[in-house]
Amino acid sequence: MEINGHTEILGIGGYVPSQIVKSSDLLDEIGAELRFGIKNNFISEVIGIEERRVAEEKQKPSDLAILAAERALLESGVTAAEIDLVIFCGIDRDWQEPATAHRVQQVIGANNATCFDVTNACHGFMNGVSIADAMIAIGSANHALVCTGEKSSEMMYDTLDLLATSNDRDDMKRWIGGLTVGDAGGAMILGKSHKQNGFRKFNFSSNGQHADLCYYGYDKAGDIEGQMMMSSISREMIAFHQSMINSTYQGLIWSPKEVDHLICHQVGQRPHRKMASIADVPVSRAPITYRNLGNITSATIPVNLYFNRPEKGDKVLILGAGSGLSVSQTGMVF
Numbered sequence: 001m002e003i004n005g006h007t008e009i010l011g012i013g014g015y016v017p018s019q020i021v022k023s024s025d026l027l028d029e030i031g032a033e034l035r036f037g038i039k040n041n042f043i044s045e046v047i048g049i050e051e052r053r054v055a056e057e058k059q060k061p062s063d064l065a066i067l068a069a070e071r072a073l074l075e076s077g078v079t080a081a082e083i084d085l086v087i088f089c090g091i092d093r094d095w096q097e098p099a100t101a102h103r104v105q106q107v108i109g110a111n112n113a114t115c116f117d118v119t120n121a122c123h124g125f126m127n128g129v130s131i132a133d134a135m136i137a138i139g140s141a142n143h144a145l146v147c148t149g150e151k152s153s154e155m156m157y158d159t160l161d162l163l164a165t166s167n168d169r170d171d172m173k174r175w176i177g178g179l180t181v182g183d184a185g186g187a188m189i190l191g192k193s194h195k196q197n198g199f200r201k202f203n204f205s206s207n208g209q210h211a212d213l214c215y216y217g218y219d220k221a222g223d224i225e226g227q228m229m230m231s232s233i234s235r236e237m238i239a240f241h242q243s244m245i246n247s248t249y250q251g252l253i254w255s256p257k258e259v260d261h262l263i264c265h266q267v268g269q270r271p272h273r274k275m276a277s278i279a280d281v282p283v284s285r286a287p288i289t290y291r292n293l294g295n296i297t298s299a300t301i302p303v304n305l306y307f308n309r310p311e312k313g314d315k316v317l318i319l320g321a322g323s324g325l326s327v328s329q330t331g332m333v334f
Contacts, residue, residue, distance in 0.1 A: 002251055003130060005199025005332065006137035006192060007144075011076025013068035013187040014306030016293060017053040026156075026179050030163045036172040043180060047230075048269030052182025052294030054153040061092040062103040064149030064185030068302070069108055072145070076189040083110040083189075084141035087132055088117045089124035089298050090148040104147060113145070121214075122265055123322025124148065124298045125186065126330065130202050132190050144190045148298045152181035155216065158224040177214065177228030180267065182294030186302030197312070199332045203248045206326040210236050214323035234271040237321045241329065242278050248317075248329040256280035260314035261334075263304050265321040266290040275319050298322070310334040 023043035032038040044050045055064060065088060073080060088101035101115035118128045125148050132144035159178030163171060193199070213233040216226035249255065262281040266272055266289055276283040287308035289300060296303060301318060310316055312334060320328040 001204045002247070003134070003202040003204070005133055005201060007133045007190040008193040008195070008198030009188050009334070010078060010143070010191045011072040011074070011189040012302060012306045012309070013071030013073070013075070014299075014303040015064055015067040015071070015185040016303065017055045017059075017183055019054045019056070020051050021054050022051045023049055023179070026160065030160060032172070035167050036169050038172060043176070047180060049180050049290050049294045051292055053184065055151050055183040059151065060094045061090050061149035061151050062088070062094050062100050062107070064151065064183065065090065065100075065104055065147040065187060066107050066149070066185070068149070068185035068187035069104060069145055069147045071306075072187040072189045073108065078143050078189050078191070080109040081112055083113045083143050083145050085132060085135060085144040086110055086113045086115045087128040087144065087146045088148065089119065089128035089146060090150050091119060091121060091124065091297055092149065092151045092154070093117065104145070110145065120326055121322035121324055122297045122300065123320050123324070123326040123328065125301055126318070126320040126328045129188065129190070129199075130204065133199055133202070136190060136192050142191065145187060146190060147185070147187035148302070149185040150297045150299050151183050152297055153183050155224070156181050162224055174227040174229065177230040178216070180230070180295045182296050184293060184296040184299040184303050186299035186306065188302055197333045199330065201248070201251045201331050203244055203251065203329040204326070205240065205244060205328075206324055207236075207240065208324060210325040211323070213325070230267060233323055233325065234267060236325055237327060238271060238274050238278065240325060240327045241275060241319055241321070244327070244329055245278055248331070252331040254315065254331060258315050259317045260285065261308070261310045261316045262286035262319070263301055263316060264319045265300050267295045279317060279319065281317070
């Protein structure tokens, strides 16, 4: 699905908690080397994730989104009362009902906004951006807040508990992805593009036959169930991006040499380098977040843009992905 873009980013916000948890400490906690034959530097050296940030126990996903949204609002110059649409895009939510977007609306004071949640694993944020872009394009909204707050550490600790009761190496293989995640909040304020800046093209695609490679939930007893086959899902993600990249460049009328920044969804160093290779962009132009923040799931793209801000007029290629499998390739002029 190729969609023309109609909006630009007026403000970006990112938030990461201050508490740091090292990958080696997680593997030490479960005795990974003794029980599974996996050295305690496996996540840091092989996957490339040295540490991640963990939110306070009392913090909710909406709290992380709100902290990011407040920064985005301040940068944008748009008041909360001028926000017509609030979309929350996290995997993690405050509750099953109502939409977490309502709490974001309440706290920031966006009293004139329509609110709803969009969830699509790690890809949810880019889905939210495309929906907001479409609603602004048809005149249903003038300003939109797209935000997420991911408290993946709760699932990480559940994974630790699961692995603490197993000596099965296959269990470790199925669940090691649960030890790579981190907490963060991200947000964007979008408005109609009136200049040469803004989103130019969205290229989205999904393939549901890979849905079982990376999924998790909780059984009636509250125990985690599922699997996170990170090598398999990464391999399929890379192949998917490879199959789409030529049509994306053709639609943008760009060459790889014109890309100033490559912003990728990030699960580790090998997939990141491979996606830079697929896009034919030097990895030096693809800033990383995974090393110190881990896989921050749907917050990856806004947080990366917040901490690695392009210059005005720079061409940015965004490669999004999420289990399911869903991917997107988006071009914008910052």
